[in-house]
Amino acid sequence: MDQQIVTQLVKIVGKKGVLTSPEDLAVYSYDGTFEECNPDIVVLPESTDQVSQVVKLAAKERIPIVTRGMASGLAAASVPFSGGIALVMTRMDKVIELDLENAIVHVEAGIVTADLQSYVEKQGLFYPPDPSSIRHSTIGGNIACNAGGPRCLKYGVTGDYVLGLTVVLADGSILKTGGKVIKDVVGYDLKSLFTGSEGTLGIITEALLKLSAKPKYARTALVEFSSIDDASKTVNEIFLAGIVPATLELMDQTAINCIEEAMHIGLPIDVAAFLLIESDGVEEETTTREIQSIAKICEKTGATKISLAKDESERANLWKARRSISPSLARLSPNKLGEDITVPRSAIPEAVKRLKAISQKYGLPIVIFGHAGDGNLHPNILFDKRDPDQMKTVELMVAEEFEVALALGGTLSGEHGVGTLKRPYMEKALGEVSVCIQKKIKQVLDPLNILNPGKVLPD
């Protein structure tokens, strides 16, 4: 990086906000995938104004900017393949305002999502989206990837809580979109455009988020099935009975074994599938009644065992187990590639069947778990990337996984995003017309192609 540019960046964000040592560049080269590439410089801004000035400089000098929070992403969206500036938002982590009367919180993009949650919960309020990375991801990253999570079945995804955004555009100008209103139909819905844009259209620096009242009670059931078909059917039966549980998580046998190996919490390892179901509500009685109705449905649909969490610590343990599946897969093999294909709910049994067939065909294990309630599955291929043959096989398998999703009327990704890893499949998933119009949007908002270049859209 040109020394003059370094000097100018230091002038904007201060000495502590600019990192250039080989060690610093090396640790800002990766995210939660196995991809890596060094940036040329790391910049940690502390205000929207600083971000704006950095972008103005980058635009003038044609330097790529890859924005990131805590880099827990699973699509290599924040890996700086084109070098340039790694723009790290973690130091913009303040709550600007908590508006109790309107139940709206105004935060900077770098606040850790779990910190935001506990902050508002102290006031009896609730920010529902709960990606598994909740403690090691930022709200800005959640918005940029439109993160989901188990609870999104009942409460909706990150984007459903975004009322307004402050976005630094590719020329450094500052856009404020949306506001403290629930209904707003004036002009195009720009906040939705930036939500899920993975840093390719603008840099989200602040957000206005809608909150709700915190449900006081939660009851959790762990239900065992001797076949994954029965588990999937149960999901539909629950909805048909008019019940929308807070979460409805599916784990297959491979996932259960994996949790047990990592955590030793006494899960039976010979069960074909588990549903982890949670009801929540403002009253204890209705919450308990709901989980009991669910239990009755499960009995009818072939559940072999239904266990209710007795207290908060049992419940916390179940969730801890669920959250640790993805990372603990690495105990089974050196590498894993987790996708998050989504299919219509009714197609889950068929999707699982076809995924297992892929695993059999290529001889590498696929561990399956996911959010059964919204058809979002996480098939994880286990492999060893040191073996070049396996790497090739994995590529073929992933392509087939996507085929399965699309053939069943689904989509490539429910919550992880496209990043670099799913780019090659975009045209197939969206069609030429959609990709073409999206490229035009990118062209308008980032004519110099400096914002996270080479991500999301195919060349």
Place this chain on the structure above:
Amino acid sequence: MPFDKNIKIPNENEYLNCIRCGLCLAVCPTYREYKNETDSPRGRVALARKSLEDELILSPNLVEQMYSCLACLACNDICPVGIKPADIAMEMRHVAEQVKPTGWKNTLFGKVIANPDHMELVTWPLRVYENLGLRWLVHKLRINKLFPEQLRDLEGMLPKQPKNPLRKELPQISRSTNESKYQVGFFLGCAQSLMFSEESAATVRVLNRNGCTVITPKETVCCGMPAAGYGRQDLVIEHAKTNIEIFEKEDLDVIVTDCATCGSKLREYSVILENDPHWAEKARNFSSKIRDISEFLMSIPLEKPTGKFDARITYHDPCHLRRAQKVWKEPRELMQMIDGVEFVELPEPDWCCGSAGSQLFTHYETSTHVLDRKMENLKSTGAEVIASGCPGCQMQLMTGIQREGLKIKVMHPIQLLDQAYKSQDKEE
């Protein structure tokens, strides 16, 4: 491979499986302070890997990242894959020390700390400072206010100095005051003997009162933690062998320590020496006998004190006790059996205090920032006493309390029990 094959390096299984999920970032005190990946466990593992794979040179800056780790072990605990980033940071310090040895470390850890007489000699000025009344004078004349901030904090860290090191005063054998049921070896740590002698004296009194005959060998050397922290694992092995041999001479049911740090290191001897055919079994035998004082007392029929200790008390979990030894229930139970104790749980009780042995000397800014978080939590409890069974934590907490101008006492849990017994004896 960038390193000579004689140089001991971490096994690739220790770092290759990091999936970079980022879970460790959430619990790392240094990451949470600076919000910078370079200060994170995931970052340190990446740096270790890249230097071992010859992608980065083992530069002073890279080594510094290994030294900025507080070794609080929170990352080891949370890693879903079973990677131990804190251990890797320690091992990389050792790599650096092998590649480019530092002379002063050899003197300090190889000569001074390895010999209790030398240790007592070099800390003699501290006892003079206290016992000639110089410290009193410095405080009275407010000379300490003229010290630069770091020196003032370091002075505040110094506990009240004993006249003599406890090693000199404690008899080799202290018999049980009633029927002797247990033969207990006591590993008297350096800091306990030199700085916190009142605590270890209390430990021996409480043990004697509860059917234990206590044997305190005087020729023990440092447990090895400081040497390990400064990359001299080779010296730790020497210390381990010396200490094992000393205790082997006695017929003991258990070996007790009242220092969290010593305890964690002594338990590790079995791992450190597991591949040495002559020592493996001896080390296993030794480590299996190690007990923290609270852990041991709660495992025997303990006399419930009828005397009181009236205070609102909170407790800070030493990393070396809670995470390294999984002892966290026992000190709480021990204190709560005392009448008059109003126990209040500290928020984030196991978040590192920032001491990490000598971090207040070497990484003053980070250490005090991490300490500030602890003090915020402490203030919220309204406690009059904060208990913690680790000399490093105690000194750090004392510094924090002085910095904030608080009136909170720092004690070892064993002192509460000892004082409750004493007040009982007075009444009787």
